[in-house]
Amino acid sequence: MVAWIVWFLTKDITTYSVSDQARLEQEQNTVHVSTQRTGRVVSIQASLGDILKRGDILVQLDTAAYDLDLDGNNKISQSLAIQLEAIGREQTLLDKKFEKDNKALNGQLKLIRQQHQLQISNQRIQADVADRYERLLKKQQSSELDYLAAQRTYQQMAMATLASEAQIEATVDRSEEIASEYQLALSELKQRRADIQSKLAEVDTRIQRSNLAVDEQQLRAPISGKLASLADIREGEVLVAGQQIATMQAKGMISVQAFFPPAMALGHIREGQSARVKLDGFSWARYGQLHARVERVASAVHGDRILVELSLQGEVPQQLPLMHDLPARVEVATGIKTPYQLLLQRVGDMLTGEPDSKLNNARFSQ
Secondary structure, rough: HHHHHHHHOOOEEEEEEEEEEEEEEEEEEEEEEEEOOOEEEEEOOOOOOEEEEEOOEEEEEEOHHHHHHHHHHHHHHHHHHHHHHHHHHHHHHHHHHHHHHHHHHHHHHHHHHHHHHHHHHHHHHHHHHHHHHHHHOOOOOHHHHHHHHHHHHHHHHHHHHHHHHHHHHHHHHHHHHHHHHHHEEEHHHHHHHHHHHHHHHHHHHHHHHHHHHHHHHHEEOOOOOEEEEEEEOOOOOEEOOOOEEEEEEEEEEEEEEEEEOOHHHOOOOOOOOOEEEEEEEOOOOHHHHEEEEEEEOOOEEEEOOEEEEEEEEOOOOOOOOOOOOOOEEEEEEEEOOOOOHHHHHHHHHHHHHHOHHHHHHHEEEE
């Protein structure tokens, strides 16, 4: 007796608000398929009710005109690409020629400058010789013929030095001229390349547009799911742009909607509370049960009932089929009470004349 009294006063028992008016709700994702361009139907590759994957072709429209434009633009693109390659080879040859000519001129200029330095040195020596002969002539220690010969040799050397200086200037001018011609040729090649690249970009844009048009002529499934509707069209029929031809329907997540009496929901059921879901027709002892969580409690009463939305939590037993609109029973854990508190509540309800429906919807579990 003492043990029973202790249990009666202290044992924690979870109380539940129960609703037998519950069902599974499956979100439906519906997408309409319409034509982007006007075109003639070539083939119909799907039937009403087919289960399709995203990207599967539903209807194929005629692409002959776009294929012709695409073929022409591809040929133009190939021709322009060949021209670009030719310009690249031409620039390679131009670079090699400039490098070769510039190297030859630099070598020639180096040799001429070395000769010029030697001529200047010999000219200075010959000037000293001519001065010495001039001093000896004044002292009458040398003949005038020797002096004139030395003077003539000096003048010849001076002329050769001037000629080498002119040759150096001419070589430098030639090197600058070659560099200028090289830069001008590079500029012309750059301009030609830019023009061809501009044309190639325009052609690529047209190719992309043609490819897009060809792709738009293939009416594909925008989502994975069931072909819910298909317009009555035939091969050879012309469809106009914007015409709706099909509807795809994909299944979304499963949620639970339960309806509770206001007295069992208001003040008792709140967001975040855990719940148990038992499917009608499937014994929970054999098939198991679903675990759920309260996501939303409606703030208004509709038809003497309050809507409570729940989301499924954890793993779903493989034996249980999750189907749209399947009836279920929902038990929401609303609190913890002792047997003593439950008895007092029952007595209080009886004394105040509360309807039994409230109690019939309350359950407790050890």
